[in-house]
Amino acid sequence: MVEINSKEKFKHLDKLGPMILQCISCGDCREATDYSSDPPKSGVCVSRDHTVGFEPFFGRGKMQIIRSLWQGKLELSKDLAEVIYQCPICNACSEACAYDMDNATIYEALRAELVDAGCGLEAHIPMNNALIDLLNPYQRNNKEKDNWLQNLGFKVKRAQEDKADILYFVGCTAALTPEIQSVAISTAKVLHKLGVDFAVFGEKEVCCGSVAKRTGDLNAFNSVAIKNYELFKNSGIKKIITSCAGCYRTLKVDYKNYLDDLNIEVLHTIEFLDKFIKDHEINLKKLEMTTTYHDPCHTGRNAGVSPLYEEPRRLLSKITDLIEMKTIKESAKCCGAGGGVKKGFPELALEIAKSRIREAEETGAEYIVSICPFCYRNLLDAIKESKSNLKMIDLLELIDRAIS
Amino acid sequence: MATLDKAYKEIEGIIGSKYITEKDFMKAAYSRNVDPAFPDRWADMIVKPVSSEDVSEIVKIANKFKIPMVPRGGGADLVGGSVTQGGILIDLTRMNNILHINEDNYYCEVEAGITWGALVSRLHDKGLTTGVLGPGSGFSATIGGGLSNSTAGFGSTKYGVVPDICLGVEVVLPNPQGTIIRTGAAANKYAEPFCRYGVAPDFTGLFMGDVGTMGIKTKAFLKLFPVTPFKAQRYYILNKNDYNKVYELLHRLRAEVRDGLHDVLVVPLITMQLLASLVENKPNKRPRLKGPIFSILVEAMDERILDVYLEQVENIMKEDAREFEMQEVDLDATLSRDWKFNLKYAYNYFNKYISVAPPKISCTTCHKVPISAIPDVAEKSNQFDIKYKSEFPLGSISLFATVIFLMPNGNCVIVGGFNADNIDEQRETSMKMWHKKLRLQVRYGGVHYWLGEAISQSIVEADAYTPDFIQFFKNMKKSVDPNFLLSPNKFHMYNYEDEMSRYIVKEE
Numbered sequence: 001m002v003e004i005n006s007k008e009k010f011k012h013l014d015k016l017g018p019m020i021l022q023c024i025s026c027g028d029c030r031e032a033t034d035y036s037s038d039p040p041k042s043g044v045c046v047s048r049d050h051t052v053g054f055e056p057f058f059g060r061g062k063m064q065i066i067r068s069l070w071q072g073k074l075e076l077s078k079d080l081a082e083v084i085y086q087c088p089i090c091n092a093c094s095e096a097c098a099y100d101m102d103n104a105t106i107y108e109a110l111r112a113e114l115v116d117a118g119c120g121l122e123a124h125i126p127m128n129n130a131l132i133d134l135l136n137p138y139q140r141n142n143k144e145k146d147n148w149l150q151n152l153g154f155k156v157k158r159a160q161e162d163k164a165d166i167l168y169f170v171g172c173t174a175a176l177t178p179e180i181q182s183v184a185i186s187t188a189k190v191l192h193k194l195g196v197d198f199a200v201f202g203e204k205e206v207c208c209g210s211v212a213k214r215t216g217d218l219n220a221f222n223s224v225a226i227k228n229y230e231l232f233k234n235s236g237i238k239k240i241i242t243s244c245a246g247c248y249r250t251l252k253v254d255y256k257n258y259l260d261d262l263n264i265e266v267l268h269t270i271e272f273l274d275k276f277i278k279d280h281e282i283n284l285k286k287l288e289m290t291t292t293y294h295d296p297c298h299t300g301r302n303a304g305v306s307p308l309y310e311e312p313r314r315l316l317s318k319i320t321d322l323i324e325m326k327t328i329k330e331s332a333k334c335c336g337a338g339g340g341v342k343k344g345f346p347e348l349a350l351e352i353a354k355s356r357i358r359e360a361e362e363t364g365a366e367y368i369v370s371i372c373p374f375c376y377r378n379l380l381d382a383i384k385e386s387k388s389n390l391k392m393i394d395l396l397e398l399i400d401r402a403i404s
Numbered sequence: 405m406a407t408l409d410k411a412y413k414e415i416e417g418i419i420g421s422k423y424i425t426e427k428d429f430m431k432a433a434y435s436r437n438v439d440p441a442f443p444d445r446w447a448d449m450i451v452k453p454v455s456s457e458d459v460s461e462i463v464k465i466a467n468k469f470k471i472p473m474v475p476r477g478g479g480a481d482l483v484g485g486s487v488t489q490g491g492i493l494i495d496l497t498r499m500n501n502i503l504h505i506n507e508d509n510y511y512c513e514v515e516a517g518i519t520w521g522a523l524v525s526r527l528h529d530k531g532l533t534t535g536v537l538g539p540g541s542g543f544s545a546t547i548g549g550g551l552s553n554s555t556a557g558f559g560s561t562k563y564g565v566v567p568d569i570c571l572g573v574e575v576v577l578p579n580p581q582g583t584i585i586r587t588g589a590a591a592n593k594y595a596e597p598f599c600r601y602g603v604a605p606d607f608t609g610l611f612m613g614d615v616g617t618m619g620i621k622t623k624a625f626l627k628l629f630p631v632t633p634f635k636a637q638r639y640y641i642l643n644k645n646d647y648n649k650v651y652e653l654l655h656r657l658r659a660e661v662r663d664g665l666h667d668v669l670v671v672p673l674i675t676m677q678l679l680a681s682l683v684e685n686k687p688n689k690r691p692r693l694k695g696p697i698f699s700i701l702v703e704a705m706d707e708r709i710l711d712v713y714l715e716q717v718e719n720i721m722k723e724d725a726r727e728f729e730m731q732e733v734d735l736d737a738t739l740s741r742d743w744k745f746n747l748k749y750a751y752n753y754f755n756k757y758i759s760v761a762p763p764k765i766s767c768t769t770c771h772k773v774p775i776s777a778i779p780d781v782a783e784k785s786n787q788f789d790i791k792y793k794s795e796f797p798l799g800s801i802s803l804f805a806t807v808i809f810l811m812p813n814g815n816c817v818i819v820g821g822f823n824a825d826n827i828d829e830q831r832e833t834s835m836k837m838w839h840k841k842l843r844l845q846v847r848y849g850g851v852h853y854w855l856g857e858a859i860s861q862s863i864v865e866a867d868a869y870t871p872d873f874i875q876f877f878k879n880m881k882k883s884v885d886p887n888f889l890l891s892p893n894k895f896h897m898y899n900y901e902d903e904m905s906r907y908i909v910k911e912e
Contacts, residue, residue, distance in 0.1 A: 021763045021826060021827075024438050024763070024765050025436060025438050025479070025480075026544060027478055027479055027480050027541070027544030028541075028543045028544050030478070030519075031522060031543065031544060033519065033521045033522040033525045033543070034521055034525060035524075035525035035528045035747070036528070036746035037746060037747070037748060054425060054450065055479070055495075056429060056433045060433075061433035061434075064432060064436060065429050065432050068435065068444065071828065073444060074429055075428075077428075077429070079427055079429065080429040098752075
């Protein structure tokens with residue numbers, strides 16, 4: 001064995017302690033198809049299912065690689081990165097693991113090691129650099145984050161100037177993607193209709209850094225996290241709601257220490273509305289449509305101790321006829337966009353999404369509904385690519401229609 | 405061009421560049437399985453064929469360049485069976501299709517790389533089952549792996565071991581021609597693969613429990629059964645820690661409840677105490693555990709018959725045991741009367757007992773003994789552990805059995821071993837003690853079945869095989885593998901000329 005000081009060489013893995021050696025290699029993260037579980041499991045790893053499927057494409061192989069690195073038997077390389085980044089970090093492997101390994105955290109640490117060693121994916125570099133330079137990963141002028149606010153027909157408070165009970169953290173995807181701005185617009189309209197006192201940062205909103213965290217660029221992540229901390233602190237806000245699953249997970253889980261310090265509560269908009277509508281006995285109009293619901297990984301398996309499985313379903317069932325897919329909740333198949341896959345391996349992301357669309361089509365529903373603009377974008381691409389008759393829609397858009 | 409490079413290019417030409425790799429990180433990912441004792445072993449290349457014809461071509465190329473091969477299914481192997489130092493590692497998981505489910509005649513035809521979980525789930529949709537549901541690692545283990553290891557598992561008390569449900573296989577022989585043959589009824593090219601015996605000698609048996617030494621299984625034909633609709637689970641705890649009583653009760657259960665028994669497991673007292681100490685949600689007041697726990701699962705086609713079985717069980721157990729609930733030690737456990745079958749229950753053994761406290765992993769064995777021998781082998785095993793206490797890896801716990809389960813007729817499987825840290829510094833000590841304990845088990849008449857490297861070698865070391873048997877084995881292997889390329893090292897067989905008696909260990 002090559003003598004190396006792993007603790008010095010792999011500082012991100014070192015932070016995880018003994019966890020990195022705890023995989024016994026049983027391989028349940030490879031497939032674990034189980035008709036009898038509730039909900040049923042139909043395979044585990046979407047990455048393995050849509051690639052050549054050698055061991056490094058799913059959990060066990062990655063864990064063996066990490067052990068080999070840690071024990072000085074293997075070196076970080078660009079070749080390795082090519083495979084490690086073909087994973088949306090949906091954490092279905094963790095769900096299948098009998099030992100409750102937190103695979104997502106371990107994979108993110110490995111990616112941080114790859115980036116530090118100069119082996120990160122080339123495709124991610126401009127995206128993460130744009131976070132630092134432009135405050136969004138889409139390499140766009142951040143002023144464009146104001147665009148969706150122009151045609152609302154009512155004024156929205158600016159959190160940096162006006163006091164409000166709630167900050168609506170829009171997220172870069174909904175703010176900067178014309179096809180998906182409807183998520184932001186619907187959210188604002190719903191909050192306005194319900195008389196909720198809220199504000200946004202608009203062009204001053206800084207990316208939460210999710211893409212940087214998932215792809216291992218902690219320099220970029222820390223850069224925006226610090227800016228957000230200052231923004232939140234200066235605004236005096238005590239509650240943040242967001243309609244983006246990626247922002248939700250990042251703010252709720254990855255910013256936990258920051259936000260606990262500021263005594264700020266983070267909720268997904270759906271979580272907030274589920275309670276608000278119940279508490280205020282708001283009547284929702286029944287929409288004559290059939291829907292199926294796609295669980296974003298960031299509000300499910302990756303959401304920490306309180307995944308949002310029931311809240312969206314409660315609302316969706318009230319306003320539409322919900323028909324569930326075969327794999328749902330903790331067993332739900334990922335859309336394939338996360339973890340930098342959409343940017344690094346767009347064809348893989350699309351293939352995974354097409355598979356999810358086929359699963360949705362089997363329900364016979366007219367609409368596939370989600371609560372994540374990034375899932376929205378990838379699933380919409382898959383609908384177009386596969387010429388599906390399904391229609392993609394965000395739950396907020398439906399709630400907007402259901403509130404008279 | 406070096407030999408390996410030439411072979412690589414030729415295989416690449418057959419299966420495509422996507423499905424062959426020699427990258428270091430790929431080799432590292434395939435370097436170990438579920439055991440703490442083996443060192444990392446890196447294959448020269450890893451291939452993922454998609455058909456019997458692909459496998460056949462790979463075998464031809466391996467023969468041309470005299471490169472060893474090891475087949476690999478789910479890779480949940482515990483004894484070094486599906487890794488290789490050098491050579492070609494053949495990952496068969498791409499061959500995972502169900503080719504035919506014959507509902508009229510109760511059999512199916514599958515590719516060997518499908519997992520038990522996937523097959524059982526598909527069958528369930530049609531109201532069918534394989535009876536024995538494969539090994540405890542059934543969520544990741546493949547049908548081919550189960551057959552190669554003559555595996556027992558959930559359902560074995562009633563349905564026997566995995567080869568008992570096998571009606572035949574399609575195998576690629578490791579000879580220079582890469583010959584593909586079918587066994588069982590399928591040896592008759594006009595017949596469907598609906599039964600095993602007849603047509604020819606039972607050549608299926610040649611490939612059962614062969615740990616990948618005789619051929620590469622690419623397809624399997626399996627018996628099916630209708631799902632039995634009524635199942636019930638009961639626990640009993642013995643009034644004292646007495647293995648004579650365990651034997652008596654197993655004998656009576658077998659004699660009196662017969663086909664009603666689906667699974668009978670005995671969890672030894674010490675294992676139960678260990679598990680009880682590890683549960684998260686402990687009751688304030690815990691019971692005094694005095695003896696082993698019997699876990700008895702009965703099944704019937706009619707609920708009234710199920711009740712009769714439960715009554716029979718109660719009558720057998722009541723004198724020496726009381727009904728027990730896992731909730732007595734674990735508040736999160738399900739009450740017996742609320743129990744419902746699910747695959748997690750069938751496959752929980754693997755994760756529950758192989759590593760009760762990761763990263764420690766068990767150097768585990770499953771071996772069969774006659775049920776009447778349980779008291780004697782328990783004593784011998786415990787004496788061994790005491791005698792060699794200082795030679796076990798630091799901090800390890802050795803158990804005679806983590807669980808015992810009843811098989812058809814009068815034998816049982818004893819699952820036991822010791823645990824060790826999954827670190828390089830401990831591997832040599834672990835391997836040495838593992839072999840020593842395995843030799844003890846072989847010498848008291850234990851019959852191991854998943855053999856891999858560690859166990860197959862220990863059987864040779866214990867001098868269990870007669871010279872005539874070894875010669876027969878070599879002759880049989882030579883007839884299918886003349887260049888000695890498939891799964892070397894197992895059974896301490898490194899070539900056909902080597903004298904295996906030199907591996908016999910005489911001490912103990």
